[in-house]
Amino acid sequence: MLRELTPNDVGALAEILGDPVVMEFSTNGPCTEDDTRKFIDWCLESYREHGFGQWGIADSSSGAIIGFCGLSQVDLNGVQEVEVAYRLARAAWNQGLASEAAAAALAYGFSQCHFDSVIAIIANRHIVSARVAEKVGMKIDTYTKYRDWDVGIYRKHLEVDLRIS
Template identity: 55%
Template sequence: MMVTETERVLIRELENSDTPALSKILGDPSVMEFSSKGVLTEADTAKFIEGCRSSYQEQGYGQWALIDKQSGALIGFCGLSNATVDGGEVVEVAYRLAQAEWGKGLASEAAIKVLEYGFAKCNIESIVGIVSLRHVASIRVLEKIGFQAFSETQYGGWDVRVYRLNKHILRIL
């Protein structure tokens, strides 16, 4: 099912048939360098997709497939998921792109649409971005799309920044 779109990317629900293509992306050590889950196997990717599909039903959101409009290829994911940070429940925006898609502004483009969806359609009041202190590119993405204030903590064994964006702030941007 289609969720939303950007100028260059369709954002839709992940499907079981996406497993092989997404597995190639999530099996790339460069893509998964800053993931607390590490490199995923095809079986791990299938479980990830199953979890996303459950989240769509239970929460109305999850991680969604990013499909290049020109080629029709699955190039990664971007979406919303629940997380526990410092004992508190939060909704986080997350994204992973195939290495060939890095540096094109696609993560920012998709994340903005995902934030809009979360705030408008899911009525989420606050969304966080959780990023390793060493993941400079992802920090740039979050700051580019409007995240500014952050705290530092431990998450999944990593030293991270937890950026927060509130619903009323996005309307101003």
């Protein structure tokens, strides 16, 4: 379901990221095809530099890109954090795909990248996105401003199994 984005994904992803309804709660707003090309270039650079990034969400039957989800480094008020983010085409909403993708991205971040915690930056009015974060075990950490938006910072910490066998 999650795979690295490639330059071949620009058209499909631009259609999704250009949709004002999909991008209503994005601090970047709707994206042009050129914006999407730059986003994919940024993702490719992140894969090379960090071993993670935003991955494409591919439809399980057709393989078509229906969104993205992944991990990225973000400066949150002067503190470096790792953020999980997700965005889906409207046709893919309400199917549990965002939760499934976010859970996979978090599992990768904790098991492969050894992060102690991961955040999600969610506009206060974006109730659906907050539900996704909560579904994957994230809890509200604080409220703040981010890029002039009122947002909630959801956080999930690495769960360590301390049971003794």
